[in-house]
Amino acid sequence: MKHAALRNLPGIPMDADSPVFNEPWEARAFAMALALHERGVFTWPQWAEALSRQIELARAAGDEDLGDTYYQHWLRALESLVSAL
Numbered sequence: 001m002k003h004a005a006l007r008n009l010p011g012i013p014m015d016a017d018s019p020v021f022n023e024p025w026e027a028r029a030f031a032m033a034l035a036l037h038e039r040g041v042f043t044w045p046q047w048a049e050a051l052s053r054q055i056e057l058a059r060a061a062g063d064e065d066l067g068d069t070y071y072q073h074w075l076r077a078l079e080s081l082v083s084a085l
Contacts, residue, residue: 026074051077
């Protein structure tokens with residue numbers, strides 16, 4: 001995914017000197033969530049709630065929230081929304 005395509009999305013950290021995604025699966029999870037949202041599978045407030053819930057669960061389980069597990073939470077949020085269909 002190109003940086004330019006992400007520049008207008010709120011909340012997406014942009015650093016010209018480093019990749020937005022550390023692994024290819026992170027970019028795929030990101031793209032799947034956006035595509036499902038665009039198709040009306042879930043609203044953005046539903047997405048935000050699901051992601052927040054996964055982050056809270058991870059913190060309660062001892063995740064130090066250093067940013068290196070963010071897309072794991074993203075993927076779990078996506079899984080939770082899709083499995084509820």
